[in-house]
Amino acid sequence: MKRVGWLVALLTAATLGATAPTRAEDLECTRYVPEIGKTVRVPCADAAPPATTPAATEVVPPAAPPASTLLGLTLTPLTAGLKDKFNIGDTIGGIFVTQVDERSVAADRGVKRGDVIMETNQDVVKTPDDLSRSIESARSSGKKNILLLLRHMDGKLQFVSLPLG
Numbered sequence: 001m002k003r004v005g006w007l008v009a010l011l012t013a014a015t016l017g018a019t020a021p022t023r024a025e026d027l028e029c030t031r032y033v034p035e036i037g038k039t040v041r042v043p044c045a046d047a048a049p050p051a052t053t054p055a056a057t058e059v060v061p062p063a064a065p066p067a068s069t070l071l072g073l074t075l076t077p078l079t080a081g082l083k084d085k086f087n088i089g090d091t092i093g094g095i096f097v098t099q100v101d102e103r104s105v106a107a108d109r110g111v112k113r114g115d116v117i118m119e120t121n122q123d124v125v126k127t128p129d130d131l132s133r134s135i136e137s138a139r140s141s142g143k144k145n146i147l148l149l150l151r152h153m154d155g156k157l158q159f160v161s162l163p164l165g
Contacts, residue, residue, distance in 0.1 A: 070135065071146075071162050072104025073097050075128040078116055086114055092151060094118040095125055109160045111150065118157075119149035139164055 069075070078096045082088065086096075095117040100107045117125060120134040138146050145161045152158060 070128060070131055072101035072106045073111060073117075074099035075117070075131065077127045086153065088116065088151075092116060092118070093124070093126055094151070095128055095131060106160070106162055109162065110158065111148075111160060112152065114153040116151040117148050118151055119147075121147050122149075135164060 074097070075095045076082075076098055078088070078092070078094050082096050083090065083092070097111060097113055097115040097117065100111050100113055117131065119125060120131055121138060123130075123134060125131050125134065135146055143164065145163050148160045148162060150158045150160055
């Protein structure tokens with residue numbers, strides 16, 4: 001998928017895996033219509049916004065960030081929506097644990113769904129990529145474990161050491 005400003009052009013099924021499209025008919029275009037709050041398909045020739053509608057240049061809201069799996073944990077950045085849903089304070093930041101592999105060391109050491117990883121090796125983390133970089137840094141330094149600071153659903157904080165395996 002290629003994003004061009006507010007316009008999103010998608011290759012049709014006929015051109016996926018083949019060559020790049022060479023005609024407008026080979027593309028599907030979408031346009032965010034703020035008046036109805038939806039993204040609609042339009043012919044690519046009609047994809048340009050009217051010159052008198054400044055709101056038509058609004059960007060389509062991005063999808064939720066994908067979940068990552070590390071150390072037996074399925075993780076996603078802690079969003080405002082998750083904070084509301086799980087009653088997590090606004091001052092809390094980190095990575096939300098969406099799932100724990102019950103056979104993992106993390107599960108054995110008390111990590112549960114709904115926990116928030118706030119720090120790894122005393123460095124603040126906000127995304128699963130931050131945790132991944134911290135793991136790689138620890139491995140390259142010859143460390144065998146990584147230290148996580150967790151905030152549990154009940155508000156209690158806990159340090160947990162997990163093997164890098």
